[in-house]
Amino acid sequence: MNELEHPTGDPYGAKDGKDLISGITVFPMEPHVPRKSDIDPKAAIRAERQVATMFGLSSLMILLFIVAYIKVPADLLITIPVIGTLNANHLAIGFTFGMAILLIGLGAIHWAKKLMPDEEVIQERHALTSTNEERVAVQSSLQRGAAESGFKERKIIRRSLLGALALFPVPLIVLLRDLGPLPGTRLRETIWDEGIHLVTDATYKKIKASDIPLGGLINAVPENLLEIEHEEETLNQRGKASIIIVRMDPADIVSQQGEAWDYQGVLAFSKICTHLGCPTSLYQQRTHHLLCPCHQSTFDLSDSGNVVFGPAARRMPQLAITVDAEGYLVAQSGFNEPVGPSFWERG
Amino acid sequence: MALSKRHPAALFAVLAVALGTTGAAYAAVNAQTAPKVVAKTETQVEQGKQLFLEGCSSCHGLAAQGASDGPSLLGVGAASVDFQVGTGRMPLAAPGVQAMPKMPSYNEEETAALAAYIATLGAGPGIPTAEMLxxxxxxxxxGGELFRTNCAQCHGASGVGGALSEGRKAPSLMDSNAKRLYEAMVSGPQSMPVFADSTLSVEDKKNIIAYVTELQANKSPGGFSLGRQGPVTEGLFIFIVGLGVLIVAAVWIGAKAK
Structure with a gap:
């Protein structure tokens, strides 16, 4: 801290660079340097003309805006290098209107910087504390009020008031219940169950195992998804029950999550990433790797869906499948572990 | 020195005659072979086999049974050959994680011959007919729903392609055409899974192709699409350019005039 003199005649006075009342160190101002336009009348005139030109151009832009709005056809497309093809009308009215407001702003700033007074001044402020007399008066007034209210003597009123005030926040806590109800088993269960048909997503057709080619991929959902009537519930269930079906040479299968969970090389896995729940169906048929587009978690579907890369901590859950009498794919049972990302209660 | 003794125009005359003869001969041969290909498929298969033995067998094996450098082509079908050779992915420019498209090395006739030969080695998806397209x-x-369900995860919602793992990528579909799209779906080139007609019907494929064609025709109306990659490039652009302009403006407003 520099020991400096207060630069102005502060009513409270300053000694050793400190304001006596606030105690704040006061710094000196840099010496004022006049601008070119302050000294040279020619420079001032030039600056004046520049500002007026900007305001004038702004007016011109407004006129051009009106002309463009009327004259440029609404469906004319033009190609501008680098930017590409775009609608000429939109470009013209957007550019002229944008430039009009920009030029007003630029002109105003240029005016303020070049021509308006720029001498540095200190805005005088007195200290924020009240005087001692005022403080004493307020204190005694409060004490008299407390005494006259009888707050100390009337115990029953005091205690009941304190009790009422203590209970007042309770409803706010009670309302927190609306954050629930707790999910219960819903995070652990999907609508997959024994004998539920696997159907193609978007077209909802049953899938014959023999129709799936080697290296094939099908995005599928459970058939009973179509039985749910509420749209919100449909989306909730779809979000958990979506699966992918792939077919690989049975000789390529290193391991599975359960014995004979495939059907002749046809495997079904959850589509929901175990990291943060993104839909994961970037299946690369040569390597049997399944890639999640969000954070690049990679699962090896030929080896129990184990994680081979990325932030996912759990393998991709496999759905045990088989075929019905007509050869259509059905689930052997539901998923035997929760699908999707980890959650608090899962442990 | 000997050249200077001739008339200056002699060289051009010789060149013109030579070029003219070659052109005429080529046209004649072309005119002869074109109908033959359609008429005699056995010849086409024979020609395909020759081309295969010369150009492909070193990697795929003499009987297309596959080897350490190339997969088996038994049962891949004509669609696969037409896609891989027709887009220049095969023969490979260089060994790598993924075959990249380039100028095709074989002309249409040779590609058709190769496809015909490979198709005789095992049943596989054929080249789509005009009716299928x-x-x-x-x-x-x-088509849009099917595209978003089955294709968008790799090729992106706007079909511009995207990255896969280990240097592989899903190519952009913006310069593709109906035939190539169909062939790719039905044959599953490289990392791409197979979407056979039995699981994704011909009608479904038509719907998808119509949607991709619509995406191709739908130019970015605002200009400056930034690759149509969505929030990543758009966010990066606005962070660097947008914030940059704001910072420059703030510095200018705050600077003292001289």
Whole structure:
């Protein structure tokens, strides 16, 4: 801290660079340097003309805006290098209107910087504390009020008031219940169950195992998804029950999550990433790797869906499948572990 | 020195005659072979086999049974050959994680011959007929839904492609055409899974092709699409350029005039 003199005649006075009342160190101002336009009348005139030109151009832009709005056809497309093809009308009215407001702003700033007074001044402020007399008066007034209210003597009123005030926040806590109800088993269960048909997503057709080619991929959902009537519930269930079906040479299968969970090389896995729940169906048929587009978690579907890369901590859950009498794919049972990302209660 | 003794125009005359003869001969041969290919498929298969033995067998094996450098082509079908050779992915420019498209090394006739030969080695998806590619009555909305369900995860919602793992990538579909799209779906080139007609019907494929064609025709109306990659490039652009302009403006406003 520099020991400096207060630069102005502060009513409270300053000694050793400190304001006596606030105690704040006061710094000196840099010496004022006049601008070119302050000294040279020619420079001032030039600056004046520049500002007026900007305001004038702004007016011109407004006129051009009106002309463009009327004259440029609404469906004319033009190609501008680098930017590409775009609608000429939109470009013209957007550019002229944008430039009009920009030029007003630029002109105003240029005016303020070049021509308006720029001498540095200190805005005088007195200290924020009240005087001692005022403080004493307020204190005694409060004490008299407390005494006259009888707050100390009337115990029953005091205690009941304190009790009422203590209970007042309770409803706010009670309302927190609306954050629930707790999910219960819903995070652990999907609508997959024994004998539920696997159907193609978007077209909802049953899938014959023999129709799936080697290296094939099908995005599928459970058939009973179509039985749910509420749209919100449909989306909730779809979000958990979506699966992918792939077919690989049975000789390529290193391991599975359960014995004979495939059907002749046809495997079904959850589509929901175990990291943060993104839909994961970037299946690369040569390597049997399944890639999640969000954070690049990679699962090896030929080896129990184990994680081979990325932030996912759990393998991709496999759905045990088989075929019905007509050869259509059905689930052997539901998923035997929760699908999707980890959650608090899962442990 | 000997050249200077001749008339200056002699060289041009010789060149013109030579070029003319070659051109005429080529046209004549072309005119002869074109109908033959259609008429005699056995010849086509024979020609395909020759081309295969010369150009492909070193990697794929003499009987197309596959080897350490190339997969088996038994049962891949004509669609696969037409896609891989027709887009220049095969023969490979260089060994790598993924075959990249380039100028095709074989002309249409040779590609057809190769496809015909490979098709005789085992049943596989054939080259789609014009009727299979006719999208006149396609349902665009369903095509969009099917595209987002089956294709968008790799090729992106706007079809511009995207990255896969270990240096592989899903190519952009913006310069593709109906035939190539169909062939790719039905044959599953490289990392791409197979979407056979039995699981994704011909009608479904038509709908998808119609949707991709619509995406191709739908130019970015605002200009400056930034690759149509969505929030990543757009966010990066606005962070660097947008914030940059604001910072420059703030510095200018705050600077003292001289």
């Amino acid at each position: 006719d999208t006149t009555n396609a349902e665009l909305a369903l």
